[in-house]
Amino acid sequence: MAHSMRNDPYIERADGRGGLRATLARHALLPLRIFLGVTFIYAGLDKITDSTFMSASGAGSIAETMQGVRDSSAIPALVDLALKSPLGFGYAIAIGELAVGLGTLLGLLTRLAALGGAFISLSLWLTMSWAVEPYYYGNDLAYLMAWLPLVLAGAPTFSADALLRERRRRIP
16 A cells, blocks of 8 residues: 555645644744743742842842842843842843743744843843853753744744734735
8 A cells, every 4th residue: 555645744735834744843932932931921920029029128139139149140240230229120120021921922022022031031141140050050041042942933823923924914
């Protein structure tokens, strides 16, 4: 019995939709989007709702945390800048994480959201987790690398960006 390439789920179809491999490739970034989106939404909410963290001083506060990493960070001047207004910095990071997480999860302005996530991860790596040894124990560098595929590819499926792209394509 001969195998028909026509019904092979792995072969690209004439209508361009493709077989199983093509479908999986189109949706390959979806698990990453969901993970990063949910994680950054959670991180932002966790910061905003933690009254100990969002205080100007004291054990567990953002100010104490930043003072604790200042001398071991790659860019102490960046920490010094944040220490001028630790609560403002804390809220800026938390709101940034929420915006990045929502944009990524919804697939709305995904490349911009991913760029924001990469920027947040880079700044946290250079300040908070710079001194972690060996480097791969620090999670901020891994998050930075995880954002890059979304910066490059955006959200091609199951996203507000894809819906908007399709709508623009239909308008003559």
